[in-house]
Amino acid sequence: MLHIDNLQAMVTASGADKPILKGLSLTIKAGEIHAIMGPNGAGKSTLGYTLGGRPGYTVTGGSAVLDGEDLFALEPWERAAAGLFLGFQYPVEIPGVSFVQFLREAANAQRTRRGEPALSGGEFLKLAREKAALLKLDMDMLKRPVNVGFSGGEKKRAEMVQMGILDPKLAVLDETDSGLDIDALRIVGEGINAIMRKPGKAVLLITHYQRLLDYVKPDFVHVLAGGRIVKSGGPELALELEEQGYEAVA
Amino acid sequence: MSELALLPTRKDEAFRYTDLDALAGVWPVAREDILVPSGQITSLSLVEQGESAVARHLVIEIEADAAFDLRILNTGNMFGRIAVEVKLGERAAFTLGAVQLGAAGETLEIVTQVSHEAPDATSRQVVRSVLGSHATGTYLGKVAVARGAVGTDAGQSVRAMLLDRTATANAKPELEIYADDVKCAHGCAVGELDAMGLFYLQSRGIPPAQARRLMLQAFVAEAFAGAPEEERLQVLALAALEQIV
Numbered sequence: 169m170l171h172i173d174n175l176q177a178m179v180t181a182s183g184a185d186k187p188i189l190k191g192l193s194l195t196i197k198a199g200e201i202h203a204i205m206g207p208n209g210a211g212k213s214t215l216g217y218t219l220g221g222r223p224g225y226t227v228t229g230g231s232a233v234l235d236g237e238d239l240f241a242l243e244p245w246e247r248a249a250a251g252l253f254l255g256f257q258y259p260v261e262i263p264g265v266s267f268v269q270f271l272r273e274a275a276n277a278q279r280t281r282r283g284e285p286a287l288s289g290g291e292f293l294k295l296a297r298e299k300a301a302l303l304k305l306d307m308d309m310l311k312r313p314v315n316v317g318f319s320g321g322e323k324k325r326a327e328m329v330q331m332g333i334l335d336p337k338l339a340v341l342d343e344t345d346s347g348l349d350i351d352a353l354r355i356v357g358e359g360i361n362a363i364m365r366k367p368g369k370a371v372l373l374i375t376h377y378q379r380l381l382d383y384v385k386p387d388f389v390h391v392l393a394g395g396r397i398v399k400s401g402g403p404e405l406a407l408e409l410e411e412q413g414y415e416a417v418a
Numbered sequence: 419m420s421e422l423a424l425l426p427t428r429k430d431e432a433f434r435y436t437d438l439d440a441l442a443g444v445w446p447v448a449r450e451d452i453l454v455p456s457g458q459i460t461s462l463s464l465v466e467q468g469e470s471a472v473a474r475h476l477v478i479e480i481e482a483d484a485a486f487d488l489r490i491l492n493t494g495n496m497f498g499r500i501a502v503e504v505k506l507g508e509r510a511a512f513t514l515g516a517v518q519l520g521a522a523g524e525t526l527e528i529v530t531q532v533s534h535e536a537p538d539a540t541s542r543q544v545v546r547s548v549l550g551s552h553a554t555g556t557y558l559g560k561v562a563v564a565r566g567a568v569g570t571d572a573g574q575s576v577r578a579m580l581l582d583r584t585a586t587a588n589a590k591p592e593l594e595i596y597a598d599d600v601k602c603a604h605g606c607a608v609g610e611l612d613a614m615g616l617f618y619l620q621s622r623g624i625p626p627a628q629a630r631r632l633m634l635q636a637f638v639a640e641a642f643a644g645a646p647e648e649e650r651l652q653v654l655a656l657a658a659l660e661q662i663v
Contacts, residue, residue: 199448220621223613248623260618264636273632278623313636314618334622 169233170196170338176229176395177218183359187217187228188214190395196338203381203406206392207414213257213341213372216342217391220254221247234338248274249281251337253330262314267326268296270314271333278334292333299332303359312360320347329360330366339364340372357383366416378410391417432501433587435556435588437525440471440497447473454484456507461487463647464500465654471497482507482536489514489645492526493658498560501529506539514543514639517655520553520585521662527556534600538569543576545589547640550581550662556588561602563595570597574604577636579611581630581662630663631656 173221177189188211196202203360206212217225219232221244228353232239237250262270275295276286300307303325317325324344331339341360344352357380364371373384381403382390388403391414399405409417423446426433426611438468458481466472472495480486484507492498503510518526532541547555561572578587591604611633619629635656642651 220617222617222621243626243631244617244620245623245625248621254621256618256621260612260614262612262615262633264638264639270622270624270632273628274619274622274624277625277628281623310595330622388488 169198169200170194170232170372172232174230175215175218175227175232175358177214177225179214179226180226187220188395191230192396193231194329194390196372198370199367200387201365201371201373201384202388202390203386204390204392204397205375205406205409205414208408210357210392211395212392213342216254216340216374219247219252220244220330244279248283248334248336249278250353253334253336253339254330255327255341257343257346259315259318259327261316263316265314266312267310267314268293271296271310271330272307274330276331295333296329299329299363301327302332302362304355305329310355321349321352324348324356325352325359328356328363330360335363336405337368338370338372340374342374343376344373345375353379354383356380360384378406379405424536426558431594432529432558433525433565434457434558436499437497437523440525440627441473441499444471444473444497444505444614447475449475449477452476452478452486454478454480454486454510456481459485461646462489463651464488464490465644465651466490466492466498466500467494467499467654467656467658469494469496471495472542473497473499475501476503478502478504480506480510480512483509484563484583485513487513487645488515489642489647489651490514490528490643491519491651491658492516492528493519494524495526496522498524498526499529500527502531504532504541506532506534507658508536508538510536512541514545515643515645516543516545517638517641518545518547518549518555519638519655519658519662520528520547520549521551522557522621523552524547525554527558529556530559532559532561532572534563534567534570534572537563537567539567539573541573543574545574545576545642546641547587548581548634548638548659548662549579549587550576552584554586554588558588558590560592560594561604563593563597563600563602565596567597568599570600570602572600572602576604577637578589578608579634580608581611596604603630617634627663634663636661
């Protein structure tokens with residue numbers, strides 16, 4: 169599914185280049201859920217943005233291959249059509265553009281690129297309604313401008329609705345659990361399971377805390393520190409981290 | 419602002435950013451008078467979508483308790499100038515919603531003078547410009563509130579989006595107030611498309627040009643919101659946007 173080999177990347181901010189990822193390797197097979205944990209500044213969000221192709225995040229070495237496709241040879245929108253979904257820690261507000269219009273254009277742009285027929289208006293709305301119900305998000309919210317006026321929890325649920333509609337192979341979810349109350353955490357967790365816990369799919373959860381992992385049980389847990397993975401293990405590693413902290417474990 | 423037969427120069431404030439060579443080709447500009455009689459409500463959609471040069475000069479008088487809704491789509495011409503003079507009677511209402519979409523070396527301009535000459539009249543101006551390549555988009559808008567025109571409520575919202583560093587936007591909302599107890603608001607902003615928004619849309623599979631078009635469509639939509647011919651205008655604006663993104 170996803171094979172990351174010796175990935176090195178830097179972030180350019182205010183004209184200065186800063187190396188963040190320093191030789192990160194990770195293999196995720198279809199059907200697996202992996203969690204990446206790590207202290208602040210370890211490079212967790214950089215990993216997500218680098219895979220997604222955000223401007224300002226430059227790959228300086230290594231590779232990432234998703235189902236045979238070299239991600240770094242593709243533009244961000246092409247990576248999405250190749251099956252990558254990036255869940256944002258801070259979903260972006262787009263004034264004036266409704267979720268419904270945005271997601272229909274996104275779904276159909278992906279389909280067109282893959283050579284699949286476009287969804288009709290009716291088919292799309294049926295799909296959107298189904299996924300909104302799954303995440304307990306009022307369908308009327310999707311008629312509003314993208315993320316504008318949404319609470320933190322609503323934004324994260326809307327991200328999962330997007331994931332449900334776009335139906336990716338691999339979801340990289342960057343702190344999808346931040347800003348969620350206990351009920352929303354459960355809804356989002358169950359949503360991830362319902363959408364992504366399937367044979368041909370995989371998830372990379374980027375998180376600080378164990379709590380999301382109570383709902384979305386990872387098969388593997390990795391500790392990211394200093395731009396590379398310093399320790400890997402099973403779900404028990406997350407519990408160990410929660411108890412003892414990063415410094416003691418990694 | 420009466421446009422005499424003599425070709426204006428750059429010293430003339432209303433022609434400061436004009437493409438004077440192009441203007442010479444369409445000079446003198448015929449004055450078009452519109453009278454909205456007392457109590458009547460009318461509207462006009464002006465779509466200037468040519469490929470050469472055009473200049474219009476509208477002089478509108480809106481009598482007491484009358485309302486006039488003017489929408490403008492100014493795009494495609496190498497030079498497109500629309501000058502609008504409005505005189506408002508008591509409790510009269512004027513709405514302007516204008517969109518300028520410029521590419522190549524086009525010069526597009528909207529010049530307005532709205533005179534509140536009697537009490538309790540309302541004017542609303544929303545102007546949105548999208549400018550790429552070497553285009554220049556200008557809005558010069560003066561709101562004049564005469565002595566005694568109390569209860570005036572005037573608003574100007576002017577925003578321009580530059581798609582390239584080589585494009586130019588000029589915006590000058592201006593107020594001249596000689597009455598007390600009036601409400602006049604103006605806002606003006608020139609910017610670029612939000613890079614994070616563009617990445618967000620692309621991360622969902624939308625190609626860059628389509629992402630830009632989606633954001634710009636939302637940006638200009640405000641100018642046509644609530645127009646009697648809103649749907650037609652939005653469709654025309656979208657088609658024009660697709661040419662410049």
